[in-house]
Amino acid sequence: MIEKTGVPTKEDIEEITPPKEIREKQAVAVIECYKEIPCNPCYTACKFGAIKEFEDINDRPEIIYEKCVACGQCVIKCPGLAIFIIDETYSETEATVQIPYEYLPLPKEGDYVTALDRAGRPVCRAKVVKVRKGKHPNMTSTVTMAVPKEHSMTVRSLNLEDYFADNTIICRCEGITLGEIRQLISEGYTTIDEIKRISRAGMGPCQGRTCRHLIMQEIRNATGQNMEDMLMPTFRQPTKPVKLGLFVGGEGDD
């Protein structure tokens, strides 16, 4: 699968995920090197012997978590940008994810950005807590983001646009912002129908085609509900706005 999409499967990721006991205790490198290729800079970069010596140059790296001090040397040395540092001990609710970043401009510490998953899909809002600039202009920089703990093994990239800011409009028909939706969820309106009826989000001409999914994501983020289990409002006819006069055979101009 990864050959076709460039995106590892759930099984691929499970294989490289550090054990829970380790993640609860320390920051560690996560090596997402899924294919056998002739490459070993991670091994030579590690001064702590946390990456086992390669028997064959084509071997996939093997990490000894107990020896890893999360210094990040392997992150900047890996030519495939395949190594990340995750730290689930960062706070009660948040973890940090340090990623190699080779674009310009670099974000600034304190910025809010949009954290992306391995396929480039927005996951959540992230705060940039550290930017480590490459020593030379052509060397890899790293960016460390704080994200909700459950996304530590999901977030692997970022977009500088802060999609998940409170002022982002998510119901375009009625001009309802993400902040307003978050406020309603925090007050206990945790179904799409209730949010729709109180805020009008989803009542406009598009009937929620854009905002419904985004509201569901927010409900999931806030309550942990599965999106598949959420009660869905009914899509109503007509599926697109139609002039009333058209139903009596006149007045319509489109």
Add this chain to the structure above:
Amino acid sequence: MTKTASVVIIGGGISGCAIAYNLAKKGVKDVVVVERSYLTSGATGRCGAGIRTQWGTERNCKLAKFSVDFFENANEILGYKRDIEFKQGGYLIVAATEKEVEQFKKNVELQNSLGIPSKYLSPQEAKEIVPHLDETKILGATFCELDGHLNPFHTTEAFAQAAERLGVEIMTFTEVVGIDVEGDKIKGVHTTKGYISTPIVVNAAGGYCRQIGDMVNVDIPTYSERHQILVTEPVEPMQEPMVMGFSLNIYTQQVPHGSFLIGRGDPTEPKDLRITSSWQFMEKMAKTACDLLPALGKLAVVRQWAGLYNMTADAQPIYGPVKEVEGFYLAVGFSGHGFMLGPATGQIMAEIILGEPTTIDVSDLDKDRFARGELVLEPSVV
């Protein structure tokens, strides 16, 4: 999980929430509202949400006047932090038959005698209030400035939150699956989230009230029928009052948000619990609306939906206890007017349950009036 309540109210619409609020305000502890889905998921959240004082029977006038007076200050009384969006743009009720002209003149006389400032208008005078009205389609009209429209979601929320602050427990997504009766007395309610031991059950289940009645073997003389409605895109304010016609079969209101709500009844509608939308409604509704108010033809319909009227033979509600089962109370059969009567329903039902004299006499609105044949027919209903 078993719990104990002093009153269990079945139905989280305007009636159930208003009854709960009034009971708690009178000091009743351990009131529980059980709603099978979310609040306003039934008829309350599907209705046109207009309120009018222009009725044809004295009691409906009084119930509606009581409710208007309440709504005027409801945000403050209920301490609601949002807005129930009460807009008093009036109701313009149009007469299209000689019989209606005659009835409306009588209605205005009755309404004026009860302190309701309605007036009878010529077609030309009606057009001055609603300029896009085709006055050639009507013979006359009545108008009352007290009447108006609210946001049914916020209004119900306002009651529910005020009730919760007074200690009422509201259980949403909880379905009543059975009611225990022992020796003709209510004992408790079985729900999908456990048993509630209680001596009193209030049936405020709207379109589904007969199913609740069946659980205690009480046959409730109402039937449910689908009424459909549509909403247009929002536009600049162009119509202040609700425009309503009984023989023309239309009610339409521009809500503060800018959309027009347009609905009608269908005399051929079967008596059942369907709330699907039909193409036939859209065609008939468009014709009626464009005939009477041609400018509406230019507005785009965003969606249509439907809800249940719970009808009685005299189009008036059933309030009060039943003879067959002690502790079983009804607030049903609102015949399409349950939302607007909500404040009165809450007040009166709380008084009845506590054995107090009622603010408005409803003693003859009991369930058995139909069996006795003592009906006071309301003539002014869509």
